[in-house]
Structures are given as structure tokens and as C-alpha cells.
Amino acid sequence: MATVIISNQRTEEMVGDLELLDPDYRRYVGNQAMRMAWCLQEGDVLVLPMPADEEFLRYVAESLGIDRDSVHVIVPPVGRAGEGVLSRDRLNDERFLAELRAATTGGVDRVLPFHFDGSVAELTKALGLGAVTPGFGFLDQGGGKLLNSKSTFRSLAGGVDAAVPAGTVVSSQEDAEQFLWNALLDRGHPAILKQDFHVAGYGNEIVSPISGVNPIGAQRAVVVETREELSKYLADRWEWLTDGGRNQVVIEHYLPDSAPIYAEIRIEDHGVEFTGHGEMRMKPVLNGLIVPSPSSGTAEFDGFLDTVYRLGAAIHAMGYRGTVSVDAIVTADQSILINEFNCRTGGSTHIHRIGERIVGSDYFEERVLVELRRCVFPAFADALDALRSHGLAYDPSSRTGVLITVTDDSSVGGFGEYCVVARDSEQVERMEAAVAELFAARQSGA
Amino acid sequence: MATVIISNQRTEEMVGDLELLDPDYRRYVGNQAMRMAWCLQEGDVLVLPMPADEEFLRYVAESLGIDRDSVHVIVPPVGRAGEGVLSRDRLNDERFLAELRAATTGGVDRVLPFHFDGSVAELTKALGLGAVTPGFGFLDQGGGKLLNSKSTFRSLAGGVDAAVPAGTVVSSQEDAEQFLWNALLDRGHPAILKQDFHVAGYGNEIVSPISGVNPIGAQRAVVVETREELSKYLADRWEWLTDGGRNQVVIEHYLPDSAPIYAEIRIEDHGVEFTGHGEMRMKPVLNGLIVPSPSSGTAEFDGFLDTVYRLGAAIHAMGYRGTVSVDAIVTADQSILINEFNCRTGGSTHIHRIGERIVGSDYFEERVLVELRRCVFPAFADALDALRSHGLAYDPSSRTGVLITVTDDSSVGGFGEYCVVARDSEQVERMEAAVAELFAARQSGA
Numbered sequence: 001m002a003t004v005i006i007s008n009q010r011t012e013e014m015v016g017d018l019e020l021l022d023p024d025y026r027r028y029v030g031n032q033a034m035r036m037a038w039c040l041q042e043g044d045v046l047v048l049p050m051p052a053d054e055e056f057l058r059y060v061a062e063s064l065g066i067d068r069d070s071v072h073v074i075v076p077p078v079g080r081a082g083e084g085v086l087s088r089d090r091l092n093d094e095r096f097l098a099e100l101r102a103a104t105t106g107g108v109d110r111v112l113p114f115h116f117d118g119s120v121a122e123l124t125k126a127l128g129l130g131a132v133t134p135g136f137g138f139l140d141q142g143g144g145k146l147l148n149s150k151s152t153f154r155s156l157a158g159g160v161d162a163a164v165p166a167g168t169v170v171s172s173q174e175d176a177e178q179f180l181w182n183a184l185l186d187r188g189h190p191a192i193l194k195q196d197f198h199v200a201g202y203g204n205e206i207v208s209p210i211s212g213v214n215p216i217g218a219q220r221a222v223v224v225e226t227r228e229e230l231s232k233y234l235a236d237r238w239e240w241l242t243d244g245g246r247n248q249v250v251i252e253h254y255l256p257d258s259a260p261i262y263a264e265i266r267i268e269d270h271g272v273e274f275t276g277h278g279e280m281r282m283k284p285v286l287n288g289l290i291v292p293s294p295s296s297g298t299a300e301f302d303g304f305l306d307t308v309y310r311l312g313a314a315i316h317a318m319g320y321r322g323t324v325s326v327d328a329i330v331t332a333d334q335s336i337l338i339n340e341f342n343c344r345t346g347g348s349t350h351i352h353r354i355g356e357r358i359v360g361s362d363y364f365e366e367r368v369l370v371e372l373r374r375c376v377f378p379a380f381a382d383a384l385d386a387l388r389s390h391g392l393a394y395d396p397s398s399r400t401g402v403l404i405t406v407t408d409d410s411s412v413g414g415f416g417e418y419c420v421v422a423r424d425s426e427q428v429e430r431m432e433a434a435v436a437e438l439f440a441a442r443q444s445g446a
Numbered sequence: 447m448a449t450v451i452i453s454n455q456r457t458e459e460m461v462g463d464l465e466l467l468d469p470d471y472r473r474y475v476g477n478q479a480m481r482m483a484w485c486l487q488e489g490d491v492l493v494l495p496m497p498a499d500e501e502f503l504r505y506v507a508e509s510l511g512i513d514r515d516s517v518h519v520i521v522p523p524v525g526r527a528g529e530g531v532l533s534r535d536r537l538n539d540e541r542f543l544a545e546l547r548a549a550t551t552g553g554v555d556r557v558l559p560f561h562f563d564g565s566v567a568e569l570t571k572a573l574g575l576g577a578v579t580p581g582f583g584f585l586d587q588g589g590g591k592l593l594n595s596k597s598t599f600r601s602l603a604g605g606v607d608a609a610v611p612a613g614t615v616v617s618s619q620e621d622a623e624q625f626l627w628n629a630l631l632d633r634g635h636p637a638i639l640k641q642d643f644h645v646a647g648y649g650n651e652i653v654s655p656i657s658g659v660n661p662i663g664a665q666r667a668v669v670v671e672t673r674e675e676l677s678k679y680l681a682d683r684w685e686w687l688t689d690g691g692r693n694q695v696v697i698e699h700y701l702p703d704s705a706p707i708y709a710e711i712r713i714e715d716h717g718v719e720f721t722g723h724g725e726m727r728m729k730p731v732l733n734g735l736i737v738p739s740p741s742s743g744t745a746e747f748d749g750f751l752d753t754v755y756r757l758g759a760a761i762h763a764m765g766y767r768g769t770v771s772v773d774a775i776v777t778a779d780q781s782i783l784i785n786e787f788n789c790r791t792g793g794s795t796h797i798h799r800i801g802e803r804i805v806g807s808d809y810f811e812e813r814v815l816v817e818l819r820r821c822v823f824p825a826f827a828d829a830l831d832a833l834r835s836h837g838l839a840y841d842p843s844s845r846t847g848v849l850i851t852v853t854d855d856s857s858v859g860g861f862g863e864y865c866v867v868a869r870d871s872e873q874v875e876r877m878e879a880a881v882a883e884l885f886a887a888r889q890s891g892a
Binding site: 168247 | 581583584585587588589592597598600601602603604605606607614690691693694759762765766
């Protein structure tokens with residue numbers, strides 16, 4: 001039986017009107033969609049928002065040990081919102097549905113989207129898979145939207161007694177101003193304001209009483225020194241923060257110099273299964289997802305994982321089935337505070353699949369995986385050739401080396417991603433430096 | 447240790463702007479607040495939206511076997527929204543807080559509101575009771591609002607595989623029209639449209655392709671015969687249905703000639719406890735809450751109670767603690783379909799307290815309790831005198847008779863409520879007829 005993998009990294013439910021997204025950003029997201037190719041099994045169907053490089057697909061299939069030709073790749077006709085996103089109109093397109101039905105005549109037993117939103121629920125029904133999809137009853141009745149709300153996160157975190165940054169959920173500008181000023185700004189603390197439904201920091205802003213705060217996980221940091229300035233800022237941004245008055249806003253204490261970590265779990269019918277954890281590298285540069293998290297040795301880490309299981313149990317009882325990524329920060333004084341969860345395929349899910357399926361079941365203990373994003377690449381064939389000819393390509397016998405996880409076919413570069421598999425962080429650093437040098441040389445020589 | 451009972455039957459979080467409520471309706475709700483007097487224990491504090499009749503309070507205390515003078519009744523100064531509702535400004539009033547603190551110096555160990563919303567969370571913090579209040583972490587972070595959302599109900603019901611009326615949750619007028627027409631109206635089925643956050647049918651409307659549908663649990667029934675009429679209806683009502691575009695709308699198949707039932711449970715730290723169940727009487731007149739539910743003998747009733755426990759387990763895992771009332775309908779063909787839950791003190795909670803504390807722990811097996819609402823009453827002293835002199839007042843030795851649960855001091859009548867405790871439904875009918883005759887005579891004679 002096969003899976004229909006739907007690489008819908010951004011959806012209307014998550015970001016509102018997809019047409020308003022910057023075309024470059026849409027292209028970046030569309031490129032990221034290739035990450036889900038690393039979830040492919042023999043005979044699967046892969047639905048992408050943009051055509052994938054055929055050589056890259058063959059490389060992924062070969063790395064995973066599956067037959068590329070057993071996989072059916074479908075790109076639905078471009079919709080109103082343009083390339084890069086699998087908007088609802090694309091997933092409902094009649095030609096697409098016909099092609100999908102034809103591709104799945106051999107039998108499909110599940111749908112694995114990045115984000116199981118209403119449009120995927122409709123598609124699942126159209127394929128007649130509602131009854132066999134775990135958690136479908138919940139997802140079909142708006143459960144995905146419910147759990148991807150940041151205000152829902154705050155309530156559930158309060159409910160399972162999770163350590164979270166000081167914060168609240170507000171509906172009115174007046175309450176926002178009062179909490180922001182009295183609880184945070186007037187005490188010298190920066191705050192992060194989060195739109196209820198946005199993803200990946202795209203709907204977050206930082207408001208700080210001091211300048212120089214580095215906005216990690218947010219679009220920008222705004223300096224606000226007086227209550228009048230705060231009032232003006234809120235008046236300006238309230239429409240945006242509430243999506244035109246529709247939603248609540250989450251306000252939290254923003255702790256600079258914290259390292260973002262995550263733990264990924266799977267909610268199965270029988271209970272919560274652990275996938276893994278990782279951390280965003282902050283130094284020497286802010287780029288690099290490190291698996292497993294280097295913070296896993298700190299005093300509060302086991303408590304963090306316990307809380308992840310408690311949140312998972314609540315989400316399980318509610319009826320969701322699928323991946324949950326719980327995000328937290330490790331503060332300068334090594335406290336761990338949870339600041340959101342995302343009930344969808346994670347940005348890290350493909351790295352754990354690479355670990356399990358390519359490196360081996362002991363990858364989490366025996367290896368360090370570091371994923372680099374927004375990298376400048378030569379063309380895919382050149383990049384792979386360069387890695388291979390310099391002994392840097394992933395080698396199944398040593399179980400170390402570099403895998404290209406997302407290729408970059410743009411003329412300007414910056415959309416490609418790769419993953420270094422190494423025995424330890426020193427080896428990662430060496431390989432990473434070698435790859436950077438190599439790609440820069442090929443790029444300039446191109 | 448004492449409890450602060452806060453009789454906030456309607457709050458801003460539940461119904462939006464309380465000032466917009468019709469004054470008569472506000473008075474009706476303010477009168478209902480007396481129901482919570484039946485939850486009093488020795489030494490408690492009772493916060494009411496309007497002054498209570500002193501004779502009535504003594505009657506309640508005597509019936510419960512507690513000392514009236516041990517109970518402190520506080521009515522906060524009237525706020526912006528007027529009498530009848532404990533609006534947020536009233537619960538935050540400095541004079542009220544000072545009086546409350548003075549009344550609770552003897553020690554208070556919990557807060558029992560009708561509805562644990564944000565304003566009660568603030569009050570709980572102001573009393574220093576956050577840490578000892580079960581579920582406070584959840585409630586303090588918007589959990590009450592989350593669970594009192596009808597769209598949350600639809601998702602959780604889907605998640606625990608509850609039998610619910612066919613329906614969906616929509617955000618757009620276009621989706622609403624499509625579902626309403628294709629799934630319901632065009633097939634000859636009436637629909638009920640529910641605002642996400644309103645209570646007690648106040649935010650519900652029925653749209654029906656045929657006339658003559660009796661709007662139970664809704665404000666009115668609108669006849670819509672064509673798709674054009676539907677489109678026009680939605681255009682007119684969308685602002686109201688979505689509270690100005692803020693919220694989602696729940697749409698469900700409306701099944702006329704169904705009997706509304708409920709089951710009440712308590713979510714405790716250790717798990718789910720069963721309180722009881724009941725049913726709204728539909729015949730001979732639509733008035734009368736019957737405990738226990740006469741439908742408890744039907745084939746699907748045990749399955750309904752199983753589902754109530756599964757919903758309770760999900761709500762427990764999420765972190766809520768307190769009363770949950772699960773509402774359902776028994777359709778003409780004896781199916782039981784759940785159509786909402788309410789995570790707050792129920793409209794029936796006081797009846798079960800009367801059962802447990804006045805009738806005795808076997809009340810649910812040995813007695814039938816019927817509560818009549820919106821009754822025309824003489825003044826309280828007259829009403830009680832009439833009941834006593836005709837042998838109709840509740841008698842602890844026979845464990846039968848009538849209790850006045852809410853008195854009516856309005857000049858027009860219609861706000862009073864009473865509860866008949868009887869051995870069986872025949873005895874209920876006899877007593878009910880006798881009371882009606884008696885009160886009508888006193889009323890006309892006044």
C-alpha cells in the first residue's frame with residue numbers, strides 16, 4: 001500500500017491569503033517542499049508545489065534505497081496564489097484529482113501532508129480514505145486549526161503545568177497594552193507578540209524597551225520606550241496582529257540569547273512515540289539544525305522531555321494523530337521554557353527520516369546530524385560531483401558525509417539545504433568548512 | 447475552609463458586549479444567579495449580580511441545613527453593563543475586592559464560578575488562590591474560552607468518535623453556503639447555525655427549507671427555499687454569526703422533534719466523576735428539566751454515557767478541572783447525537799446538588815426531580831406559605847414535595863423556578879398541577 005505525500009508547507013489556514021506572500025518567499029517555501037521527498041517509500045505518490053529536479057529525485061531515491069520509477073510525482077496546475085504553495089484551489093483542481101486517482105489505483109492507505117488542514121481533509125475524503133486515516137474525525141472537524149493555534153498551546157501548556165515564558169493570551173488591544181507594559185516592558189523585559197495562526201516566526205514581532213535585541217523567531221524587533229509609544233505601536237499593528245480582528249494574540253516574555261530546541265513525537269493510536277530532538281545552532285553563525293540537541297545534557301532536559309510526553313498525552317486524548325514538534329528555548333541560565341507546539345510534519349522530520357533510514361537505527365546515539373539551510377549551491381549535478389570527487393558525499397560504509405537535502409536551481413542561490421552526518425561536532429565543523437569552500441569555488445567558477 | 451461562589455451566569459467572554467443585552471433578559475439571567483445559592487456550604491461567600499431576597503436566602507440555608515448567618519453575600523457595585531450580570535468591571539471593582547478580602551479572612555480554599563473566564567482568573571489571582579485552584583494553569587491561559595468554543599467541541603467530538611449531527615465548522619461565507627445547500631437544505635434538511643461562543647441557544651439560528659420547524663435551542667427559524675435566498679440570508683447574518691468576522695461558525699443538521707438531554711460530569715485531578723443526567727421535557731409543554739433522564743432506558747443511552755467519559759478524558763488531559771455538561775438530543779428514531787459540551791457550572795448543577803444534599807445520596811435511583819422555569823409566582827413569602835398550607839412544600843420525612851429554587855420578585859412574574867421532588871412521574875404531574883393552580887390563584891388574588 002502506498003502513501004500520498006502532500007508537500008503543503010504553507011496553507012491558507014496557516015498564513016491567510018497565500019496570494020499576498022512575497023514571490024521570493026513563496027519560491028523559498030516551494031523549494032523546501034523537496035524535503036518531504038526524504039519521506040518517500042516504494043510506490044508512493046509525491047505531490048509538490050513546483051517541479052523537482054529529476055536528477056535530485058533519483059539521488060534521493062537511491063539514497064533511500066527505493067526505485068525512483070515506482071514513485072509518482074504530481075504537480076497540480078498552478079492556482080491563484082501562484083507557484084510554491086499548494087493552495088486549496090490546487091488541491092481541489094479536477095485535473096489534479098483525476099491524475100491523483102489514476103496514480104493511486106494500486107491502492108493508497110494513507111495521506112501524509114505537511115499540514116493536515118481543511119483542504120487536505122477534503123482531498124482525503126475525495127480519495128475515499130477518511131475512514132482509514134487515523135485521527136480523521138478530529139482533523140475533518142477543524143482539529144488541525146485548533147491545535148495549530150498558539151493560544152491553544154498556551155492553554156494546554158498551562159493545563160499540563162509546562163514551564164513556559166511568562167505570558168498571556170489577549171483579545172483586546174487594551175489588555176495587550178496593560179500586560180505588555182506592566183508585566184514586561186516597564187520591568188525592562190522584551191516581549192514577543194505572536195499572531196495566533198502563523199508559522200515559523202512569520203507572524204511574530206518583538207517589542208523591546210532596549211535596542212539591540214536580535215529577533216530570533218520573529219520578523220523584526222521594535223524599540224518601545226514609553227507607554228505612549230507602546231500604545232501607538234499597538235494601534236498601528238493591531239489589525240495585523242489579530243488578522244483584522246479575527247484572532248487572539250499571544251504575548252510572551254522574549255528571552256534573548258536563548259537557543260531554540262525542539263522535540264519531535266508521533267501521536268499514534270496506541271499512544272505517544274518519541275522521534276528525536278534537535279537544536280538551532282546560534283554560534284558561530286545562526287544556521288544549522290543540530291540533531292541530537294547539544295543541550296540534552298543540561299539539568300532541565302529530562303524534565304522538558306517529560307513535559308513533551310504530557311503535552312503529547314493531551315493531544316492524543318483530543319484525537320489528533322500524526323507528528324507533533326514541541327519547540328522550546330534554552331535560556332542563558334540553562335532554563336528550558338516551551339514556547340509552542342506544531343501539530344504537523346516538522347521542519348526537522350526529514351532529518352530524522354534520514355537518520356533512521358539512511359544512517360541507521362542507532363543514528364541518534366552514534367552520530368551528529370547538522371542541517372544547513374539557505375545555502376548557496378552550484379547546480380545539483382555539479383554540487384554532487386564536487387562532493388563525490390572530494391570524498392565529502394555521504395558514504396554508507398563509514399556512515400558519515402554530506403547529503404544534499406534540498407537542491408537549489410535558482411539563479412541567485414540561497415534556497416539549497418544539506419545535511420552533514422558525522423561522528424562528532426569536530427568532524428561536522430571540518431566537513432562543513434570543506435563544503436562551503438568547495439561550493440563557493442564552484443559557484444564563482446560557474 | 448470556605449468557597450467563594452461567583453454567580454456569573456453570563457460573561458463578556460461568552461456573549462460579547464454585555465451592555466447590548468436586553469434589560470429584561472439581563473434581569474432574567476440575574477435572577478437565575480440565585481440557583482448557585484443551592485451550592486452553598488457553611489461559611490461560604492456568595493457573589494451575586496443582584497441583591498437576593500433575604501427570606502429566600504434563609505429558606506435555602508435552612509433547606510440545606512446550614513446557618514444563613516455564616517454565609518457572606520456580596521453584590522459588587524453595578525458596572526457599565528448594569529444589573530443582572532457580573533461584568534468584568536464589577537469583578538475588578540476595588541471596593542468589591544476589599545469587601546471580598548475582608549469576607550475571606552477566615553480562609554478561602556477555592557473559587558467556584560458559574561463560568562471560569564478571564565475575569566474570574568484575575569480575581570483568583572487577586573485572592574492569592576491561583577496555586578491551590580485545580581486547573582488554574584489551564585484556565586489562566588484562556589482554557590475556559592477554548593473549551594467553551596463550539597468549534598472546539600466539534601473537533602474533540604470528532605477526535606473521540608462521538609455520534610454527532612452531520613455538520614462542519616466554517617470560516618467563510620462561501621464554505622457556509624456550499625455546505626448548507628449541498629449537505630442539508632437541498633436535501634430537505636433544516637440546519638442550525640451556531641455562533642462559536644454564545645450560550646443557551648442565544649447565538650443559534652435555524653435555517654430550514656420548510657416552514658413550521660420549532661426552534662428549540664435557537665432564537666428563531668428562518669425559511670430558506672432557494673440557494674439565492676440562502677445567499678441573501680448569509681450575507682445579512684454573516685456579521686452576526688461570526689461576531690464581526692472574529693469567529694468560526696458551526697453548522698449542523700437540525701433534527702426537529704428531538705428531546706434535549708444532558709449528562710453532567712466533574713473533572714477532578716484524579717479523573718472523571720459522574721454527577722447525573724437529565725432531559726428537557728417536550729410534552730405536554732416545553733418546560734421542565736427531568737432528572738434522571740427518561741431516555742436512560744433507550745438502546746443508545748449507555749453508548750452516550752461512554753462517549754461522555756471519553757470526552758471527559760480528553761478534557762481532563764487538556765488540563766480543565768470542574769464541571770462539564772454534555773448536551774445531546776434523542777431523535778424521533780431514538781438515536782442519541784451529542785451537540786455540545788459546556789465546561790462550566792451547568793444550568794442543572796443546582797438540581798443535582800439539591801438531590802445529593804437535600805433528598806439524599808440515593809436520589810438518582812429513588813426519586814424523580816422536575817424543575818420548572820419561567821414560572822409566574824406570587825411574592826416569595828406568599829408562595830412558600832401557599833405550598834406549606836397545602837401540603838406541597840418539600841417534606842424531609844417523605845422526601846417529596848416542592849422547593850422554590852429561584853424566587854420571583856418582579857412585578858410581571860415569569861422569572862421564578864421551582865423543583866418538584868416525587869417518587870415517580872405521575873406524582874410529579876399531580877404536584878405540578880396543584881402548584882400551578884395555587885400560584886395562579888394567589889397571583890390573581892394579589
